Amino acid sequence: MVWNTNLRWRLPVTCLLLQVALVVLFGVFVRYDMDADPHWIDKKEAENSTSDLENEFYYRYPSFQDVHVMIFVGFGFLMTFLQRYGYSSVGFNFLLAAFGIQWALLMQGWFHSYYRGNIRVGVENLINADFCVGSVCVAFGAVLGKVSPVQLLIMTLFQVTLFSVNEFILLNLLEVKDAGGSMTIHTFGAYFGLTVTWILYRPGLHQSKERQSSVYHSDLFAMIGTLFLWMYWPSFNSAVSNHGDAQHRAAINTYCSLAACVLTSVALSSALHKKGKLDMVHIQNATLAGGVAVGTAAEMMLMPYGSLIVGFICGIVSTLGFAYLTPFLESRLRVQDTCGIHNLHGIPGIIGAIVGAVTASCANTDVYGVKGLTQAFGFDGFKTNRTPSMQGKFQAAGLFVSLAMALVGGIIVGIILKLPFWGQPADENCFEDAIYWEMPEEPKSTVLHPEDSTLKPSEP
Amino acid sequence: MVWNTNLRWRLPVTCLLLQVALVVLFGVFVRYDMDADPHWIDKKEAENSTSDLENEFYYRYPSFQDVHVMIFVGFGFLMTFLQRYGYSSVGFNFLLAAFGIQWALLMQGWFHSYYRGNIRVGVENLINADFCVGSVCVAFGAVLGKVSPVQLLIMTLFQVTLFSVNEFILLNLLEVKDAGGSMTIHTFGAYFGLTVTWILYRPGLHQSKERQSSVYHSDLFAMIGTLFLWMYWPSFNSAVSNHGDAQHRAAINTYCSLAACVLTSVALSSALHKKGKLDMVHIQNATLAGGVAVGTAAEMMLMPYGSLIVGFICGIVSTLGFAYLTPFLESRLRVQDTCGIHNLHGIPGIIGAIVGAVTASCANTDVYGVKGLTQAFGFDGFKTNRTPSMQGKFQAAGLFVSLAMALVGGIIVGIILKLPFWGQPADENCFEDAIYWEMPEEPKSTVLHPEDSTLKPSEP
């Protein structure tokens, strides 16, 4: 299986065409949201608002920046664990995310921020665009090392589109709550990516096996990604929640869940090794599963102990997944999941959707208060007649829709990516930066420290 | 001295037991603070508050995230300077901090947020939990490379407990001010850790000496830790200060002190080397001493030049400590302080406590204004009769209490950790990841870049 990996014309043309299209579409459609428009001063006066702080910017911007770091440094560096694929991990993630956020601003804008012929963009749109791209970063983890940047751009184009449709179905038609995206981002992203990699199955991948592992320093680089994901996850799950208590609660629940998840991940990692040694793969990945799994319920009354229980379970399930499920998927189901996203985003995403459905259906006015319940779930306007138990069922329906969209979408996109002219690497050249990157020369030999050719100091 | 370092059952059982206990205790005790509860909407209406921004979340959350980064990336990477201990530095720090924040939420909650049978948790609790764990991270620096993760979890369990008691004595009984924790976090953490490492003295540690140094890239990883600590320290010292001017002032003072500290650290580092070369150890550590030493006084009227002077002195003292005091402590007092925390947290912590006591006792209404003075030191309610000079004496008393708690607690915990069944490494295996981590294979040889096995490009 030999392909042409020289991307000299394909990659530039793809990038430039996409970017020109984006410029044109932005020119036609995208305008500033009222809070980012100079006319905001008139709105402020009309509303008798005395404080500039009421601008949405101040509610969301710090969370936005945290999410931004997760997408670019978090996901980018998490995938640098491979010994010879650091440039591609960080660089391709950078490329696909930079494209994806622009396309997501449009797609999500048409669905959610369309007003009088224009998309009105504000800070919440930026966060949602980053979220959407997060699901592409998840899927990237499954195909890491086996696809070309052209394939990644095409995958991003389609996945962002499907994501936005799925998100619209869930949030607007089913009216489910999914602040941290257990369903829309993680479940959808993971099963989409797994389906794509299943279609792209490479029977000869073992030829690149010696590069599909880490070296000492690449694992430390990956920990930068892990930690920035872990630390900022409370911002991720709370970034688009309702102002005030919901945002506050989402951050607390995520903080708790992630902390518990670390302890059970470490416990299982040690228990699974015959000498009790820890495995960096588990520490880098399973410790994050708790954040995925409180994505839906974080803004609900999950309670701090509920968050701990979710994190507790996910650390165990995720670590077991890395130990047993990933090898099984690869050998039996022909799913080659480079980063083990099934364990970090797939199963925990499903768990998160279920936790969300259960938590929603248990909601009542004792716990939330009358006004609190209405506000938390938006039980007013069109949703006046909805009860918590109905909400729970809709939440569950959301999970199935997400899975179905991921599978169907993944098959279609996988087939498109299987076409032989996208510049994908041969089986023996997977997980290798040198295919797509100009590499620095290896340093000649151990660098000798030249004695300083300096004069003797004349000073005392 | 040969111990069994196979942690296969000890580490998992410890982690799981602790986490189960935490789940149960959270279930019994921990609830959301009013600002994170759906009933907040009722409170808002009762108070005629029109703005969601009055939720405590918006005052503290950005600072919280900065502190969070300091604990996990800052301390974690600062300790990666050792050539073969990067996994453990980052990984064990991750583990102990994830456990510690949960336990701190409980311990500090019982002391400070207990209301009608429950602990009410909000964003300020999250910050304080991170602070508490910060003192454990400090102590970890002293024993780095010489203890097992099981020992670290046990140390964390006890240290968080003692920290909370000490903090309660200082803040609630002595009513001292210590926003940035010069006393509660740094002095306590440092002398606790030094006492523990003194009890755990290893006469045969020289057998691991060749690994107790850095390599080129490990020093760069450590600089990631240094810089995130340095940059976010203004958030650390201001995170729990009073709203408004106090928080603002604490950030400015810390910024100034840290800047000055860099210049004097560099000056001393160069002056101490016979060829005037800089030592990475000093740049990584002594540059941070200025942040420690304004911890207590940052929110007071220390004045910008006062902050510069504190930073100036601490850069010098800390660098001299690394050059002369650390070797002396090791050879004469049998205190093996891996990271030199005595120079970064111990002495600067004491300086910070003294600076705080002096600054407090000099407070007057000329500088603070009448209302300002009352608000800055809480001279109302139970403290109505307290004068600035009394406050200064109480501050000084706080330092001695912290030192006493650290020494007594350190001895007890050190003795517990000396028991031979915690999985600690032998003297010749210290500072070595391979004891507790599955290691990647070394790459075979210099990786050859295979010529791309690609077709010749058919495009022009």
Add this chain to the structure above:
Amino acid sequence: MVWNTNLRWRLPVTCLLLQVALVVLFGVFVRYDMDADPHWIDKKEAENSTSDLENEFYYRYPSFQDVHVMIFVGFGFLMTFLQRYGYSSVGFNFLLAAFGIQWALLMQGWFHSYYRGNIRVGVENLINADFCVGSVCVAFGAVLGKVSPVQLLIMTLFQVTLFSVNEFILLNLLEVKDAGGSMTIHTFGAYFGLTVTWILYRPGLHQSKERQSSVYHSDLFAMIGTLFLWMYWPSFNSAVSNHGDAQHRAAINTYCSLAACVLTSVALSSALHKKGKLDMVHIQNATLAGGVAVGTAAEMMLMPYGSLIVGFICGIVSTLGFAYLTPFLESRLRVQDTCGIHNLHGIPGIIGAIVGAVTASCANTDVYGVKGLTQAFGFDGFKTNRTPSMQGKFQAAGLFVSLAMALVGGIIVGIILKLPFWGQPADENCFEDAIYWEMPEEPKSTVLHPEDSTLKPSEP
């Protein structure tokens, strides 16, 4: 050309003298801004303000911390791409920035925050000080590897001074808008640095050529710098904009421009290589040009598509600059620009100034509203008679003033730095940490993993 590089007395004396001078000047001049002073409580009452959030701290502090990360981690790590110059890149950047922010607080304070004999310092001053130092970090990129830390401190001393004068001329005399500093920071910093390196031309630099390149891991470290700069650039360009919509808009425009810039940088990088491979230098640098080039116009009504166009063009121009202009500058104009700042800050800075001038001159009340236009450009008070088209001309004048200041200042400072006693390295010792840093020993050989000398586990 052999110089004495032993800095034992020169560096310490320089650092200590500068720091002592700063302490004295701070003592005489620097006080807290009202918002950071305990008397703020009185001001609040006088203004009937009920919310502590009206303190400027809450408007600016999150942005400040992002900018702070860009200066210290962003610029510091961006320059670690050289194989043997990581300590110096991060460490000297740390040193010069720590000195520079203090000196900038004074210089900018005298020009902008001087009130009744004192400089009043608040969070906005901290941001502006970081901005000022940003221009020094830019210039550092041109001389990287070829100067001593003493030279850097002297360059910082002069450059901060000149920056502040230039900034005063632009912002106060010409009354131009330059929120993100396309002119004041990037254009000025770049051409200043290029002029200095032109004066310091080293004909024998080829002797250090083998170290003027990257190794695999040094490029990954550099990507940490790139990404933190890229992610936080929206905060950079919006940090000192007017409250509310202007800050909001500046963040959106910068986000858009940077995203577009990534795609065109990748496109050109691939197109310029005969096998279509990407070059890390382009990905690390050209992707950031979009942030530079919307610096002036970000807070104006550039429109999202306008931002995309700016980013589109800058990615192309910057990458072409690295491929063709940098070699030309070095061989023909004797400008040795280590980091290629001409492509990242020079040309994009000029483009940014032009974009700003055009955007300003196109402003009208249709787009901004009557009040919006007045507020956006400050067309009141002394500027009542100014029209948008006049504003555009003043903007253009600001560019020329910045270029003139940079060239004249750069020549003077370059001549000062050419004096032979500053400890600069010989031509054959450039780009080498070992000249100024104590280096760790190279690890003996491939580290063998010792078999654990542990007892057989007695547990089951």
